[in-house]
Amino acid sequence: xxxxxxxxxxxxxxxxxxxxxxxxxxxxxxxxxxxxxxxxxxxxxxxxxxxxxxxxxxxxxxxxxxxxxxxxxxxxxxxxxxxxxxxxxxxxxxxxxxxxxxxxxxxxxxxxxxxx
Amino acid sequence: xxxxxxxxxxxxxxxxxxxxxxxxxxxxxxxxxxxxxxxxxxxxxxxxxxxxxxxxxxxxxxxxxxxxxxxxxxxxxxxxxxxxxxxxxxxxxxxxxxxxxxxxxxxxxxxxxxxx
Numbered sequence: 001x002x003x004x005x006x007x008x009x010x011x012x013x014x015x016x017x018x019x020x021x022x023x024x025x026x027x028x029x030x031x032x033x034x035x036x037x038x039x040x041x042x043x044x045x046x047x048x049x050x051x052x053x054x055x056x057x058x059x060x061x062x063x064x065x066x067x068x069x070x071x072x073x074x075x076x077x078x079x080x081x082x083x084x085x086x087x088x089x090x091x092x093x094x095x096x097x098x099x100x101x102x103x104x105x106x107x108x109x110x111x112x113x114x115x116x
Numbered sequence: 117x118x119x120x121x122x123x124x125x126x127x128x129x130x131x132x133x134x135x136x137x138x139x140x141x142x143x144x145x146x147x148x149x150x151x152x153x154x155x156x157x158x159x160x161x162x163x164x165x166x167x168x169x170x171x172x173x174x175x176x177x178x179x180x181x182x183x184x185x186x187x188x189x190x191x192x193x194x195x196x197x198x199x200x201x202x203x204x205x206x207x208x209x210x211x212x213x214x215x216x217x218x219x220x221x222x223x224x225x226x227x228x229x230x231x232x
Binding site for chain 1: 119120147159161209213220223224
């Protein structure tokens with residue numbers, strides 16, 4: 001079955017540090033890939049997405065590139081802020097025949113804490 | 117856009133009791149999903165509706181669980197004879213599907229269930 005594996009957390013960084021959160025996946029076909037973020041006390045929010053190989057998703061300074069050859073979708077940000085402290089989830093959505101079902105498979109989440 | 121609304125935010129119940137949660141999706145969204153999230157894990161898919169039709173149920177959804185979306189708008193998730201293992205955050209999400217394209221999922225803040 002489909003699965004998503006994220007790097008173990010928690011991750012603790014100082015403000016302005018470089019962030020990488022690793023994500024690898026196992027899926028049949030050509031899934032769409034997502035990063036969701038959950039800020040304290042809030043619901044999951046879509047951060048960025050990529051729907052085909054070599055696509056780069058980006059939002060709020062975060063980037064991730066869909067690497068089919070390594071089945072990876074690592075999240076990066078060049079300079080983190082305290083406000084980026086949250087839980088980050090990598091997810092995939094299996095596409096079949098060009099139709100995206102919307103049923104997401106999530107990784108276990110990575111807690112990020114950024115200190116001033 | 118008022119977002120996806122879930123009620124109640126918290127529910128504490130005794131083992132063996134029945135509970136019901138409600139989800140109000142974004143009004144123009146025709147798809148509605150239920151997920152369950154336990155501590156330290158990513159959300160797991162439970163079931164989804166397109167309009168009023170329940171199209172898929174996960175094997176995680178035991179016979180004690182039932183979901184409805186009677187008029188294709190709000191949805192309810194009922195758990196009968198609750199067990200301690202049902203303690204989790206229950207998340208609702210909605211999206212819009214048109215032909216073979218689907219919008220990203222929008223999640224509610226969830227209902228946290230504690231079974232004592």
